[in-house]
Amino acid sequence: MTDKAASTQTDGRILRGEATRERVLDAAERLFAAQGFDATSIRRIAAEAGVTLGVVGFHGGAKQDLIRTVLERRVEALNSKRRARLAELRAAGSPPALRDLVDAYLTPYLEYASQGDPQWRAYARLIARIVSDDRWYPAVGGLYDPVAREYLHAMQQARPDAAQQELATALTLTVASMLSLVASRARIAGLSGRDAGSPMDYRDTLITFCLGGIDAVSRAP
Amino acid sequence: MTDKAASTQTDGRILRGEATRERVLDAAERLFAAQGFDATSIRRIAAEAGVTLGVVGFHGGAKQDLIRTVLERRVEALNSKRRARLAELRAAGSPPALRDLVDAYLTPYLEYASQGDPQWRAYARLIARIVSDDRWYPAVGGLYDPVAREYLHAMQQARPDAAQQELATALTLTVASMLSLVASRARIAGLSGRDAGSPMDYRDTLITFCLGGIDAVSRAP
DNA sequence: TGACAATTTATACGACTGTTCAGATAGTTT
């Protein structure tokens, strides 16, 4: 007695139901990332996925729910990667250095954003769009906040004398800088003069910048 | 022989034409800032402004042009304020210190974003929305880039040994951090634990963070 | 095989979209 469908056989082979569901969510992911939520119609998603209109509603529910479904599909991959890197640092013995913490938090996301698979790039782009918008953050921020809080806690242990609120603000500015490398590529490429390469090309500069910023804030009077 | 209309008298008194135009642009500014471009309909703008539908098209042109018209209306106020502060620093004698440059660039924008007049707050919010979106930046980035370039030049003089591209990237990350204080207030307040005050409340932390970041980047090997 | 459930199709609904425009109104000029 499965709660979802009888279409998943006992050997785990995926039938048409799950497959088209993935196609729909992939299409929604790409279009939401490229154009934003309001500029993307359900009909366009259906066309991009190669299905008819009703299928999108059948698999994705209402449009409002669709965007959260898309995010939830991959959120665990990003979270567990960040958690794993944090666990590695802790397993190494003494409390992790600030630089390693910044690196461990930023790099997994930049890797997704620079990956060959356009679907993962779209996911990273969508995160940047959604998380930095106050209209969406209340609905989806809870997906990523817990891990950020773990890192914040580790950073507070690395800088015990720093004011907690200041350190937390520094982390949010770090996240904003990270997201901007994915969402504001035109602006960054335009002003920095580089050809717009992948976000990964800016990794070293980003880490240096954010680490310097956090370090400065955690030494403030 | 005026190019716009015969409704502007020789003594400069503004008649109904210009006044309603302002009302329309004000309404568009508020709604675009609060909901974004795609989620805002022309009819909603008309209702908010207290005019009929056709008036919006008459004064604002096509919807695409409307957003640029809204931004252009106030762009000179922000640019000249930043230019004036830069000129002051230069008039003081020796090349400006990095900290003063960062302060001079960030503060005028934060002041607008924290001002009592909700119209200026909306303008600041709209900038944050538009400039950090690759879909809009090509159309409006040119309004703000020249001043940013002047500051970049001054920063390069303050740090002659820094790699130019790295310094430019650090400035774009600074801008991203600044904009996030206005566009991502929910996220920042949520993670930093503060009650969401005005962006100005974060000014000191922001300046410390960005200055530390730029400083670190400009010392990189 | 037939009964059953999951999935897909095709279509329709009412509401809303951006844009256009003929005609009404108001203020200025001659």
Add this chain to the structure above:
DNA sequence: AAACTATCTGAACAGTCGTATAAATTGTCA
């Protein structure tokens, strides 16, 4: 006064929007 131009109104246009649903199709299981 009349002529003229800028501004505003109200309505219409052809699409697109999100959502719902009856009917057709597909695969599974008894």
